Amino acid sequence: MPFTVTYPYLQYGGVWTASQATDAVASGTWPSPPTPKLFSWGSNGSGQLGLGNTTYYSSPIQVGSLTTWLYVASGIYSGYSIKTDGTLWSWGSNAYGNLGTSNTTNYSSPKQVGALTNWSKVASKGTFCVAVKTDGTLWGWGQNDNGQLGLNNLTYAISSPTQIGALTTWSWVDVGYLHTIATKTDGTLWSWGSSSQGQLGLGNTTRYSSPKQVGSLTNWLYVACGRYFSLASKTDGTLWAWGQNNSGQLGLGDITNRSSPVQIGTLTTWSLFKSGLNSTISTKTDGTLWSWGANSLGELGQGNTTNYSSPKQVGSLTNWYIVACGHSNGLSIKTDGTLWSWGRNQGGQLGLGNTTYTSSPQQVGSLVTWSAISGGRSYTLAIAKT
Secondary structure, three states: OOOOOOOOOOHHHOOOOHHHHHHHHHHOOOOOOOOEEEEEEEOOOOOOOOOOOOOOEEEEEEOOOOOOEEEEEEOOOEEEEEEOOOOEEEEEOOOOOOOOOOOOOOEEEEEEOOOOOOEEEEEEOOOEEEEEEOOOOEEEEEEOOOOOOOOOOOOOEEEEEEEOOOOOOEEEEEEOOOEEEEEEOOOOEEEEEOOOOOOOOOOOOOOEEEEEEOOOOOOEEEEEEOOOEEEEEEOOOOEEEEEOOOOOOOOOOOOOOEEEEEEOOOOOOEEEEEEOOOEEEEEEOOOOEEEEEOOOOOOOOOOOOOOEEEEEEOOOOOOEEEEEEOOOEEEEEEOOOOEEEEEOOOOOOOOOOOOOOEEEEEEOOOOOOEEEEEEOOOEEEEEEEO
């Protein structure tokens, strides 16, 4: 059978193992849907924690009292979440209109973006957002000086969600600092924005302000972006990378930039992956955890600060599940629902109750119900059932 990925931001924010589901169905005791709560921690100078203040916290703090959060994403100093009712919410810094609230006002508590109830996915890493709706349309807002919104213009900032073209076949999307990568339901791969380091994968360093197809293949599956580089997996389980590579963040065994997709090794067992500024963290289908790229702050979780230009396994465990990257730190949820973090921690973004850097995975608290995680510049957003 072809390799597939079901990204684990499941309805109601719950993570259920196959055995739990099978046992519950067989016994007629399927549990009630979990009640997912939103948590945040780390730096908070722009209200990016959504807690109604600008106080820093080095341990997880619940955001409000609602139990309907589903999906989280983080920009530099702004947070985003989709609820189970399909509404989209944002908070934090809004200098470029990147909160999508039709203004440039900062908000330290979640504020709804419009009134629609069909948001599906949202991506941010810098000061702009791109999002997919359940109808397959694609939308962008925020900073656009490099055409990163894909709207065929260079309008400096757009403060309300604006549709990118008219297509209804967009599937997955992720963004870097100044570029966007997306897949369609037909398996094609598309990119736009800045390509100063070849991060669009189009074989050049030309900037494009509207979506351009990357090659002609139709088996692309899932994408992730670092600051100036990109990765994508195919339905056959292979992993590909391109763009800036000065710290080995492409995982190709060297530090040479690439402007077209190049396969990372020969394995066909790559699963979920995320990228920070100049590093990548990934799981394989066997539950092992791997990392590569920049590591001066311990962001690879290898117990050292050595850069690696090829994938290197983190420990020997086989129960890693969801991964995320802050700018220079790593995060992962295991299949047992525990949350782990490592790397840079100057703002308390590791959630360990301190600001001490650590180069090996450390458990965040004692909860075993974490289901979604996202890292910003020096803060973290997560969802858990308590």
